[in-house]
Amino acid sequence: MNVRRRRDFLADVGRGMLVASIGSAATLELGLVKSFAANIDDANPDRLTFGALEPLVALMQETPAEKLMPLLVQRLNSGVDLKTLVSAAALANARAFGGQDYTGFHTFMALAPALQISQELPAARRALPVLKVIYRNSSRIQEQGKNDHDTLAPIEAHAAPDPLLSGAQLRDAVRAVDWQRAESQFAARVAASPEDAFNDLQFAVEDENDVHRVVFSWRAWVMLDLAGEEYAQTLLRQSVRYCLDVEQRMHEKNYPESKVRELLPRLLDEYKLLGVKLGTREADDxxxxxxxxxxxxxxxxEAATAVAAALAEGFDPEAIGESLSRAANLLVLHDPGRSVGSSAPNKPPGCVHGDSVGVHASDAANAWRNIARVGNRRTKIASLLVGAFHTAGQHGYVTDQRFPYAEQxxxxxAVNDGDKLIVETEAAIKSNDQARAxxxxxxxxxxxxxxxxxxxxMRTYAVSEDGALHAEKYFRTVTExxxxxxxxxxxxxxxxxxxxTASEHGYAAPGYQQACELLRIS
Known part of the structure; x- marks a missing residue:
């Protein structure tokens, strides 16, 4: 898999996709030199630094959010583009949190979707989604004291592992919670080929039934086309560290391992999936x-086995992926809403936004599909199997019948006026009336x-509302x-x-109003 294939794919999925705005000259526009090294400055060897982007990265990491916003608008007015702001924010996030802060990695995962959304807005409003997420990014950095203390430090690359075994070796190092071995081995693989390293990473990602594990991996991969592949180690390494962090907590708290660890190799062997040619058999509705x-x-x-059988029968992986997406979508439509016991100030009883079963399943299925599209043959097969495993098994959290709105x-x-329906939908959103919407x-x-x-x-409110950290990602998931x-x-x-959208309305995104005022829009 080469860079051109990844960029072609990203440009094709959905309208307004990220790469349509950057092209192959992205790294030149940022004034960077292509290198897959560890982002170490000889003058400051104990800290990750980021070349021409470092001043902007440091500004975002060190400056309180309220003070940062006017400075970023000034830079936009002087010609700095949104892509550069997003790239710097991603690197500031990576250096500050290293994939180990809940709000931090959620914010990282929202950066590329925010930029994608910006491309679909009128020129005067394009900065809004990006500024909103960068405000969240810098706020969290300050809250956690990461403005002057990094989580991610330089790592020395280990001797390059055997390419035929490197994915399994990375997975085994993660299972052993061997941070040094996992990170140094991964650094060597990134230095040789970010594409191969990404495929190796999936061995660890596939090991647990965890939405953040897979979405984080995918969003880090997408970010390479923004910041540039010379930052591949910093960006992709976060996902390795996330897997290590989860594994360490599992060991400490004696949590059971996911059954996917036994099922995946068994299905690959039973259906001889690694030895058969992927099919193109068309599937009807x-x-x-x-x-x-x-x-x-x-x-x-049952779900993973059904997908294994479909692959063995030669069905097109794209058709299989669509089924996963539609199953996740049904979880949204059948969600009874948040219970009183699991509610929070920004997630009241009955709501379905944020980390709900359906939103999480949809974002995860979207990530599994995308990884399958850009990965190598083994990654494509395993991602669909694990994606099915991940999406399934959640019917007990939802109702047999779809969320009731049949009477409405x-x-x-008798209503045939589309404009009237849109106007009334906005009213329903503002009153949090999910059924009417x-x-x-x-x-x-x-x-x-x-x-x-x-x-x-819907985009209007994906930008203005907080969505309990999920508004941007879920909007992009649905678009794609x-x-x-x-x-x-x-x-x-x-x-x-x-x-x-009706569920999340009324919980305005911090920083949104300040951004509107700075951009002089209502």
Whole structure:
């Protein structure tokens, strides 16, 4: 897998995707020299530094968020682009947290989606989603005292491992919680080839049923096309450290290992998946929906086994991935809402935004699909198997029947005015009426009206609301999955987005209002 393939893929998934705005000259525009070294400055060997981006990275790490925003707007007005701001914010986050802070890695995962969203906004508003997430980034750095204390330090590359065994060796080092061996071995692989290192990383990512593990890995990979591959070690290393951190806590608290550790190699062997050519067999809507229902209602093992059989029968991996996405979408549509016992000030009873079963499953399925698309043959197969395992087994958290809005939908049967439906949807969002928002968007879809007004409305609130750390990511997930789902089923994605948007309204994103004032927009 080469860089061109990755960029081609990213440019093609959904509208307004990230790479469409950067092209192959990204590193030259940033004034950087291509190198896969460890980002060490000879003058300051004990700290990771980032070349031409270092002054901006340091500014973001050291400056309180309220003071940072005016400085960033000044830089935008002087010609610095949003891509450069996002790149610097990602590197500041990586150096500060090293993949080991909950809010920190959530913020990192929101940076690329924020930039992607910015490309879809009018020129005057494009900086808003980026400034919003950078405000969150710098606030968290200050809260955790990372403005003058780094988590991520330089690492010396170990002797390069055998390429045929390096993925398994990295996984074994993580299982042993051997930080030095895992990080130094990974550094050597990145130095040789970021693409090969990313495929090695998946051996560790696949080891646990963990949404952050897979989404973090994918978002770090996407960030390479922003900051430049010379920062691949810093960006991808965070994911290794996340896996190590989780494994260490599992050992300390005697948590059981995921059964996927035994199931994945067994399915690969039983169905001889590593020895067969990946198929291109087309799947119709009935087949993909049947597989989606198997994943939605089945156990972890049943879903993974069904996907193994589909791969062995030669079905197109893209069709299998679509089924995973649709199963995750059903979890949003069947979610009964947050219980009183699991509620929080920004996640009240009945809400479905933030770390809900459906939003998490959707973001994870999206990441598994994307990793399967860009990874090597083994990564493609394993990602779909583990993605099925990950998405399944959650039917017990949702209801058998879809979230009830049938009565509201029936009452809209005579409404054929798309503009009116959009206006009323916004009113439903503002009143947190999930059922009415679902019904209105469902009716809009029944009329086969263009989706752009729906995306435009939902995007507004993906930018303005906090979403309990998930607004940007979930909006991008829906955008991408809508673009790659069969027309028969794609509208479900927008109904789910309407529900989540109505759920998250009223919890404004910190820094959003200041950004509006600095940009002189309402």
């Amino acid at each position: 009935q087949w993909t929906e049947q597989l989606a229902q198997t994943v939605f209602t089945g156990t972890h093992e 939908l029936a009452a809209l049967a 679902c019904a209105l968007i469902d009716r809009y879809g029944q009329l086969a009206l263009p989706p752009e007004p729906v995306f435009d409305l 999955e809508y673009a790659t789902t069969s027309p028969t089923y794609r509208w479900r994605q927008l109904i789910a987005l309407a529900r989540v």
